[in-house]
Amino acid sequence: MTQDEAKLKAAQRALDFVQDGMSLGLGSGTTSAIFIKQLGERVKQGLRVQGIATSDASQRLAESLSIPITTFDQCPELDIAIDGADEVGPDLALIKGGGGAMLREKIVAGAAHRFIVIADSSKLVDTLGRFPLPVEVIQMALPLVSRKLEALDLNPKLRHHPDGSLYITDEGNFILDCACGSIPDPAWTASELRGIVGVVEHGLFVNMASLALIAGDDGVREVLP
Numbered sequence: 001m002t003q004d005e006a007k008l009k010a011a012q013r014a015l016d017f018v019q020d021g022m023s024l025g026l027g028s029g030t031t032s033a034i035f036i037k038q039l040g041e042r043v044k045q046g047l048r049v050q051g052i053a054t055s056d057a058s059q060r061l062a063e064s065l066s067i068p069i070t071t072f073d074q075c076p077e078l079d080i081a082i083d084g085a086d087e088v089g090p091d092l093a094l095i096k097g098g099g100g101a102m103l104r105e106k107i108v109a110g111a112a113h114r115f116i117v118i119a120d121s122s123k124l125v126d127t128l129g130r131f132p133l134p135v136e137v138i139q140m141a142l143p144l145v146s147r148k149l150e151a152l153d154l155n156p157k158l159r160h161h162p163d164g165s166l167y168i169t170d171e172g173n174f175i176l177d178c179a180c181g182s183i184p185d186p187a188w189t190a191s192e193l194r195g196i197v198g199v200v201e202h203g204l205f206v207n208m209a210s211l212a213l214i215a216g217d218d219g220v221r222e223v224l225p
Ligand SMILES: O=C[C@H](O)[C@H](O)[C@H](O)COP(=O)(O)O
Pocket: 027, 028, 029, 030, 031, 032, 083, 084, 085, 086, 095, 096, 097, 098, 099, 100, 101, 102, 105
């Protein structure tokens, strides 16, 4: 099975958890985009749902498929948030933010009764940290935050687009990608990052996911924390 086929299988399985009338968190990234497209098909067939998107790109995609979009004003609680991940570690601790969307993703996942991760099996790891950990930073604080991350040996590097221009998030911030290697205690690292003024959010999701749907050659596995 190719990685894209596995992403499709995970996304399709996630649809089994969606019921008529639900309010959904719509994730970001390639796996989530596949889920949103599948959801769009169901909406076309009459499924009634509404969603809050975790990025401008996901919102545009959902709107193009006529999936109704709502806001936290109208809908402060979501039934399920469904999103991809860059790494899925023990206890379903995650690294997210490869696509720069982790701030809104964390807000949306936190507002959902269930947060379901969809991923192909290449994302499963024994220890988080092979994927660089994204840290979203207020622009003016960049030099200060960079120094603090260096002092923590997190090895931050400012994210750029492939054309060399600076990467700016949907909320107007920079991202420092930390090639820090193994993260043996994600909760500790998360709390260190949380304590740095100027850090808006980071890509460690600890104790948030309630289920991961991991697709590979052996089918789709349901992984619990
Ligand atoms: O910012 C992006 C998100 O956290 C994505 O969910 C994550 O990067 C996984 O993306 P993909 O499904 O494309 O591997």
